[in-house]
Amino acid sequence: MPVDDFPGTRRDAPDQMGELPERLRHGATDPQPHVEGKADELTFESLFTTVWRRKWTIAVFGFGFAILAIALVYSLTPQYKSTAVVMLDRQQEQVIDVESVVSGVSTDYYSILAEAQVLRSRALANRVVEAAGLEQNPYFNPLLLPEEEPGLVGYVIGGAFNLLKTAIRGAVTDEDSVAPTGRDLLDESYWVRQRAIDRLLGSLEVMAVSDTYVYALTVETPNAIMSAEIANKVAELYILDQLETKFEATQKATEWLSNRVAELKSELERSEAAVEAYNSSTTLISEAALAGMNRQLKELRERVIALDALATESGTRLERLEAALDAGDYETFALAADQPRLSTLAADIAGAAPGSGARQAMENRFETAAQRVLVQTRTERDRALSQSGAVTSSIAELEQQLSTQTDDLVELRQLTREAEADRRIYEQFLRRLNETSVQQGVQQADARVLSPAVVNFNASYPPKMLAVLAAGFFGGLCGIAFVLIIEQMNNAFRSSEELEKNTGLAVLGNIPVAPVRMRRGVLDYAVDRPSSALVEAIRNLRTGVLLANVDRQPKMIMLTSSLPKEGKTTCSLLLAQNAAGLGKKVLLVECDLRRRTFRTYFSGAPKHGLMSILSGEKTFEEVVHHDEKVGFDVVMGEETQVNAADVFASQKFRQFLQDARDRYDFVVIDTPPVLAVPDSRVIAPLADAVIYCVRWNSTHKDLVKHGLAQFAQIKVRVAGLALTQINTKKMAKYGYGGYNYHYYKTSSRYYLN
Structure with a gap:
């Protein structure tokens, strides 16, 4: 059929689509834009389900x-632990009443931590390795382990690694640029010892028992006996190390003190001679006058310190005030200014409405008062700085006077003090030398073994359970x-509540999946089982559509969806069958001219369809198909070379719908998906009610919102939604059933499925 046969093509469609009064006269609801609902809410119940x-x-x-x-x-490989317990001994036996050269271990917190580090030191570990012969143990010296022949995977990985290492070295270095590292200068025994020390420290755990002077020395190795022996050896050598340290320190102190006493004796003789010589060559100055000047100088210095502190405090306070005022933080400014009036005003400003005149007036008053506080603080700082400078100048003058008058006295005093200090040091070192000489041979360790390690054959690692x-x-x-x-x-809808929250529209019906395999079986199932859950759901959908506008009940009902295969056609068929069951005269129109699936539902349907009526080739009576079993009339879709949207925008299609409205009680229009083609948007203004079908657990939420937005753009209100192809058993598993699932569950006794 030529395009010119349709005066309502794209050239003149806007005027005809805009005839909303025509639509309103037939009972359509007022169009309103789509309202977006709330987002999904994540609840503990949904998570648990x-x-x-x-x-x-x-x-x-x-x-x-x-x-x-x-x-x-x-x-x-299982590991075995063994623990030796060492305690710091605070009660030392005092053989002689002389202070030791090396004092006992302190029992404060930091000393206890320090001793723990001594127990884990490399020096002590080195002695343990040497004493226990750990270099000859394969666990501590892996070189003693027999070499294992690598498998095929090992050969491949090793060869690839060597090639990669050679390539990297060749890329970044050459023979002349390779610097000696010094590693080759050390013999193999050095590295064997270091590896053994590292392995020992890795196997040793030192833990200070809380609120005691006790250390637990735990050694973990693959051999239970070896663990106990090493733990005991660590404790033994730790105590021995303390004794040797004290003995060596006492011996070195004795030698050093002897030399130092001789030097101090000579220094004392020289100091006393210098005092006598200077005292005979000068006149003593009054000490009372100098003491008064010193007191005055001290007072001036204290004054400078006070002024500097005041200037610093004022400067810091000024910076805080300026920063708070620049940031508009009135409460912080009032707190820094320490003025109750400003604090009250800041609180009033915070309580006032933003942008109000009262708030602006209070802010202006606050700014004025704040500027006064800033000026006062700045003046206080400058005055303190000025006074500090003046007092500093006075101090300099007084110091100069005092210096010239006290040089001789200071010199004499200095010589006297030096002589006295030399005498005291000499006497102290002489006494200490005598004490140290008698300490050799009576040193005691500061720790003792409280509990030696025992063999434990219970594996500590791995903790299997x-x-x-x-x-x-x-x-x-x-x-x-x-x-x-x-x-x-999964971004699909699983309940009517979720669908309503996300779209802001009411769900008029929850349609369960039809328990049939063939398309034709849907209508047969509905006719044969009028009390089934599927038919009851369609009745609820029909009731919801009719009650959507009680004052102007819709006669022409359009069904659409976002995408194909969402149950839109099934809902159209069942809705028409249900309305016909009430004794109403119902017409079902297939407006999906591209897919044309109605002929699979109806056998014996005429060859011609909707396009034949619009072109005038056939009359309505020649095209319409009446199915006696379902009780309603059907106008099939028909292939056309003209764009379907242009067909539906034509005046002939509008006249066809008007004739159908006059002949039938209900007209159900099955339209294509709104996101696939624009046909639904062209037909929607001509319908009294638009039902939007959403497939349960399949249609994405964004697609539904986008599809509804298409109708909102043309000012067409969607009467409601239909959640289709619901699997009630899976809905219960998902925990999204809510009212719908419990409705089907408790009402199943009324259904004859």
Whole structure:
């Protein structure tokens, strides 16, 4: 059919689509823009339901992790721990009443920590390695282990690693640029010793027992006997190290004190001679006058310190005030200014409405008062700085006077003090030399072994039960995370409540999936089982549509969806059949001219369809098909070379709908998906009610919102939504059933499915 046969093509469609009064005269509801609903709410109940529904998935994760943990822990080499206990001995036996050269270990917190570091020092570990012969133990010297032939994988990985290392070295260095590292200068025994020390320190754990002077020395190795022997050896050598340290320190102190006493004796003789010579060559100055000048100088210095502190305090306070005022933080400014009046005004400003005249007036008063505070603080700072400078000048003058008058007295006093100090030092060192000489041979250790290590054949590592439980728990957490991520990736609607919240529109019907395999079976099922859940859901949909506008009940009902295969056609067929069951005269029009699926539902339908009526090739009576079993008339879709949207925008199509409105009680229009083609948007202004079908757990939320927005743009109000193809059993598993699922569950006794 040529395009010119349709005067309502794109050239003149706007005038005809804009005839809303025509639509309103036939009872259509007033168009209004789509209102977006609330976003999804995540609740504890939904989380719990999701986790419970996927409990077997989570269990698989937990069980799998536990199996891996079992395989891992039984492949690890068991380790055995043994612990020796050492205590710092505070009660030393005092053989002679002389202070030791090396004092005993202090028992304060930091000294206890320091002793713990001594126990873990490389020096002590070196002595243990040497005394216990750990260099000959394969655990501490891996070079003693027999070489294992690598397998095929080992050969491949090792060869690839060597090639890569050679390539990198060749790329970044050459023979002339390689600097000696000094490693080759050390013999192999040095590195064997260092590796043994590292392994020993890695196996040794030193723990200070809380609120005591006790250390627990724990050694962990693959051999239980070896662990006990090493722990006891560490404790033994630690105590021996204390004795040797004290003996060496006493011996060195005695030698050093002897030399130092001789030097101090000569210095004392020279100091006393210098005092006598200076005292005979000068006149003594009055000490009272100098003392008065010193007191005055002290007072002036204290005055400078006070003024500097005042200037600093004022400057800091000024910076805080300026920063608070610049930031508009009136409360901080009032707090720094320490003025109750400003604090009250700041509180009033905070309580006033932003932008109000009262707030602006209070802010102006605050700014004026703040400027006065800033000026006062700045003046206080400048005055303190000025006074500090003046007093500093006075101090300089007084110091000069005092210096010229006290040089001789200071010199004499200095010589006297030096002589006296030399005498005291000499006497002290002489006494200490005598004390140190008698200490050699009576040194005692500051610690003792409280409990030697014993052999423990219970493996400490790996903790098999704990590892398996922890792995299972972690696997369960991973399973929960996996389940929640999968659930969040599902962006479809699973309940009418969720659909209403996201769209702001009412859900008029919740249509369960039809329990049939063939399309034709849908109508047969509805006719044969009028009391089934599917038919009852369609009745609810019909009731919801009729009650959507009680004053102007719709006669022409259009159904559409976002995308194909959302149950739109099934709803159209069942809605028409349900209305016909009430004794109403119903016409079902297939306006999806591209897919044309109605002929699969009706056998014996005429060849011609809607396009034949619009072109005038056939009359309405020749095209309309009446199905006796379902009780309503059908106008099939028909292929056309003209753009479908132009067909539906034509005056002939409008006249066709008007004739159908006059002939029938209800006209149900099945239209294409709104996001696929514009046909639905062209037909929607001509319908009394638009029902938007959304497939349960399939249609994405963004697609639904975008589709509804298409109708909002042309000022067409969607009467309501239909949630289609609901699997009630899965809905219960998802925990999204709410009222709908419980409705089907409790009402199932009334359904004959």
